[in-house]
Amino acid sequence: MINPDGASAFAPASSAGAADRTGPRTRSAPRVKTFASELPRALLVLGLLSGLVYLYSGDTFTLNTLAAAFLFAGLSSAWNIIGGFGGQFSLGHSVFFAVGAYTTANLYLKAGISPWIALAPAALLAALVACLLSWPVFRLRGPFFAIATMAFTEVALALGNYMESITGGTRGMSIPFRLGFANMIFRDRLSYALLMLGFAALCLLVVLAVHRSRLGYYLQAVRDNEQAARAAGISVLRVKLMGMALSAALTGIGGGLFFMQVRVADPAALLSLFEFGVKFALIALIGGLGTIYGPLLGALVVIPLESWLRAELGGIVPGANLIVLSLCLILAALFMKHGIVGSLQRLFTIATRRIPR
């Protein structure tokens, strides 16, 4: 069951309580989930996903969809670090995405550095930009933080269109098709699907490590009650900045990978609010805000749904995919606040309660 904290932790705890009443008072603390204890489950999930890729290895359309789903799974997981665990509702992650994309592309085109290596400076620069931008805005909360980060996207778009030497301006920028592993340019779609799966795996493992680390608990404390967190001695700003930097670094890597896959993009496409900035948050919400597997699950539901809608209805009803997505968003906000993961957890709890012991 995909279900990190809730119901499954509940069952052994209650049976331990029952044992308490009969046996001697040697209460064993409920098993604390650590990175190591969570790892097998994550590896199992990743194994299943690679099985999925293997199953569809001959189907170009499905491979493309899977690649996009994995990319967004990674990006949304990255957003989840600061947006879900930290409760800082950023709509500006497309800025870090674009920073990563342009760093990778420029290093590759102008300095001839292999994209594999260029991803590292891309991640660093994205994290740096994220820290510099969010430092002042982190004193804002809730909707105001969201508005300010949304405004970042607008500023970045204006600057992106202006700085033609770096971004190619409104005409966009393209990377010549030179096959080769070192250039990260492949002919078959399978390689891209695997590349994106690797990215999703990286993000999932980082999220896993963060969630079970001091930083992860700090972030959740800041989300739940900032004043209480500060009173408990947590340096709120530092925690937020670290969460944001980590989140942005992963987003920057995703941007680099995306650019190398599509090989042509303009600032308006990379900084699109609906296509990237908001979609990270949307996927995380639909999957389950602040859960480990929520964004992964959300992306695996949302992206295939979207690409199917685009293929089936795109020609007849323009924007049909976004209509359905926005309906999902409103309905999820109203009725499924804990996303798919939360609903599964509740079903699981109800199901286990029904079973007589």
Added chain:
Amino acid sequence: MADLANIVAVGILLGGIYALVSVGLNLIFGVIRIVNFAQGEFVMLGMYGTYAAYTFLRVDPYLALVVVLPGLFLFGAIVQRLILAPLRTEPTMQIFATFGLLMLLENVVLALTRGTAYSVTSVVAQTSIGIGGVQVGLVRLVALAAATGVAVALGLFLKHSMLGRAIRAVAQDRSAARLVGVNVDRIYMLTFGIGAALAGLAGCLLTPIYTLSPQIGTSFILPAFAVVVLGGLGSVLGAYIGGFIVGLTEAFAGYYLDPALKHAVLFAVFIAVLIVRPSGLFGQVGAEEVGLRDQS
């Protein structure tokens, strides 16, 4: 000198438009404490409503107000009741919901119009007046006058009418308002309806100025946020004056720096204000946090 007069005129007229768009947003924020991301789409709906009236009923865009205002009021009230009322205590979900509404309205209109751009003309549209050597389009003057009228009327309404008093009472303290017999849920619905109707008014008056596209709402919403934050959250006067600040900033940045950078400058100023004085120039200090505390 003539340049300067021109820039100021452009800035003030643009400011009038921004003020008109922002008043409703600020009213909704001030009373319901919801940042309505979909406010720009309400303006867009007003514009398309005007277009529909213009095409099917063959009336002048300015007369379409008679249909568009009640229509948007009703729409806003329904949206508040169905979507926002259940989420009253959850700011995060409100962001998701109003943003979802933004995407939904934009793309439904896109699907209905299939992306064709429309434009509407009025008898007023071709006229322009010279004031002190500066040529000014009459449609923009009308928008400016309407913004002024709306700000004054709304101020008077809130100050002196019974309903306006009730709205202010709810804005100040919800529980106390309920104690003295104000129907808070009804006030919320009415306020959101009024906010939406004001957006519809803006849409109507802007139809002769802009070419209609489904994306136009999003191009209004960010300047409107800037206006509201600059002027002061929840203050009608603030939205009015903030409109001119934003309009003038944009006009000056567009002329002296680079037209391509005018939005960047505008939002840099906006972010700076948000950081230095989050309550805005005319807002109450701390107003930006009140809405985020739990309102029981």
